[in-house]
Amino acid sequence: MTPVRFGTDGIRGVAGETITEELAAALGRALGSRYPGGTILIGRDTRESGERLSAALAAGVTAGGASPVDVGVIPTSGLAIITARDASIARAVAVTASHNPAEYNGLKVIARNGRKIPDDEERALEGEIERLLRDGAAAAMPRTTGDVAQANTAGAADASEFRQRYVAILAEAASDVAARGPVKLRAVVDAAHGAGAPYALDALTLTGAEVIPFAMGDGAINDAVGATAPAALAHEVLRKSADLGIALDGDADRCVAVDGSGTVVDGDVLIALIALDRRARGLAGSDRVVATVLTNSGVERALAAAGIRLVRTPVGDRHIAEALDGASEGFGGEKSGHLLFAERAPTGDGLLSAIELIALIARSGRSLATLASEIPLDPQIQVAVRVPQGGAERLLADPALTAAIRAATPALEASGGRLLVRASGTEPLLRVMAEGPDAELVRRAVDAVTAAAEALLRGR
Known part of the structure; x- marks a missing residue:
């Protein structure tokens, strides 16, 4: 079983592969168990997989002992604003992969303050979700629209009222x-x-x-x-x-x-x-x-x-x-x-x-x-290098890439520029950014680091 991990914006991946109805149901059940009797708000974007994942999530919430309210299509931020202004909402979940392509989806849990849940709660949910998936409890939960409509005691009227807020x-x-x-x-x-x-x-x-x-x-x-x-x-x-x-x-x-x-x-x-x-x-x-x-x-x-x-x-x-x-x-x-x-x-x-x-x-x-036109910017280049899942972190730990970064940095910094190399928090990408007043030095720094990363990827 692939480990369940919350990234920068929740759990995200390709719908039907990483992001499954079983996963959504397990998250719902874990939240329902943590907040028994509470209200869990659910919203989504317009992806084809969103309605099924929302239904599975709601079924899990009900099985865990809380009350799901599926408000349908709503911006993630709209869900966050509503949650922050209503003390009766224990947690909200946005079923979305934001800017990612249509085949992706994700599950983002929102705290009472309208922001991302604390890291320690993410770790606890990861463990509980993995346990439920191992035990097969998530797969046994009802996920059809009819099942969820029966379980969702809040009803469509309340969902509409939340959207109107x-x-x-x-x-x-x-x-x-x-x-x-x-x-x-x-x-x-x-x-x-x-x-x-x-x-x-x-x-x-x-x-x-x-x-x-x-x-x-x-x-x-x-x-x-x-x-x-x-x-x-x-x-x-x-x-x-x-x-x-x-x-x-x-x-x-x-x-x-x-x-x-x-x-x-x-x-x-x-x-x-x-x-x-x-x-x-x-x-x-x-x-x-x-x-x-x-x-x-x-x-x-x-x-x-x-x-x-x-x-x-x-x-x-x-x-x-x-x-x-x-x-x-x-x-x-x-x-x-x-x-x-x-x-x-x-x-x-x-x-x-x-x-x-x-x-x-x-x-x-x-x-x-x-x-x-009144805001002059320094030349800046950002490049994304696609890597295998987890590959960005491995590259960043590789001495060859570290050496390339060290070699590219001094001339850039001497000119008043800077170099930043990091792993993407939402996709399997290594992101390279350089900026400074000298456009040629900026280009050279980015080219050197991306070339080193691509050479390491070819050698694996």
């Missing part, structure tokens, strides 16, 4: 924008055929902007659309003569922007623009911004010039959320499009981020392209 939160944020004055923006919104599709058009229209829907659920999730493939959105922005394009990922917790010329705006630039706007408005906590080790050094310089301190965390929105923990107001984000507004939500939400971006552009009276 999220809709109301989006509506409140969007209406705040509209109340400040007319929003003369034409925006294309790409929902990646994902969890944001049922919510995006209505929510963003409430800002007063003219919203043009794109990839709203009539295709495969993340298939050449969305935050990880913004070229389709860029084309649509040009075709529709729009001022702005906004792309969500599969579970709608991130937001990527395209300007009116069809240029994808670097996520680090968005962090800087939002941070500077918040500082100019004198918002509480706006003298500090949280970002990750991947955030471009150009952002740090731009923020420092405005009296804003950049606090860096490891990669992953969970680390940004932890650094903002306890703040009633505050902002943080990462290059990939996760943007966190502490006063709005405990985690990043793509639609709330889109609303904030529309508001910023409307307030400025300038185009996104003009705003973005």
Whole structure:
């Protein structure tokens, strides 16, 4: 049996292989046993495997002694926001693989505070899930829609009510924008055929902007659309003569922007623009911004010039959320499009981020392209090397790769640059990032490290 392990964003893999109905049922039963009599909220994105996995999960929750409420398709962040605002919810589970391709799925457990569960709870759940799978208890549980509907005592009405809470939160944020004055923006919104599709058009229209829907659920999730493939959105922005394009990922917790010329705006630039706007408005906590080790050094310089301190965390929105923990107001984000507004939500939400971006552009009276041009970034290159499962950690421990990293680092650092090599937390990838003022040195460093990694992979 393959060991069960929670990664950066829960348990993730190919549906039907790593992520099975038996696994979902075992997780449900483990949660039900830990929180007997409690409510376990379940939501999902639009993957074909999602409904079956949700049904298995709900059956397991019931068998464990808790009450599942399956709210259906909802952004992971929507599930987190609802959970954080309702003390009756013991835990929530998002059935999603976020930005990964359609054949993937995953199980992400959300704590009462709307954030990732503690590491010690993950370890305990791993052990309990493995025990249930070994004993065959998960396979024996009912998983059909009918079985789950019978077990789910909360019923469809409660599930709908939970969804409406999220809709109301989006509506409140969007209406705040509209109340400040007319929003003369034409925006294309790409929902990646994902969890944001049922919510995006209505929510963003409430800002007063003219919203043009794109990839709203009539295709495969993340298939050449969305935050990880913004070229389709860029084309649509040009075709529709729009001022702005906004792309969500599969579970709608991130937001990527395209300007009116069809240029994808670097996520680090968005962090800087939002941070500077918040500082100019004198918002509480706006003298500090949280970002990750991947955030471009150009952002740090731009923020420092405005009296804003950049606090860096490891990669992953969970680390940004932890650094903002306890703040009633505050902002943080990462290059990939996760943007966190502490006063709005405990985690990043793509639609709330889109609303904030529309508001910023409307307030400025300038185009996104003009705003973005004022944030100069250092040349930065990121490369992902595909490896076997667990291979990234083995490569990082290999003396040959360590030597390549050591050899590439001094010249880069002497020029004011830096090199970062790490294992991906969600996919079997070794990620290499280099940046600095000298583009040629940046390229050489990345090429040297990736060549060493690929040579090691060929030799195995």
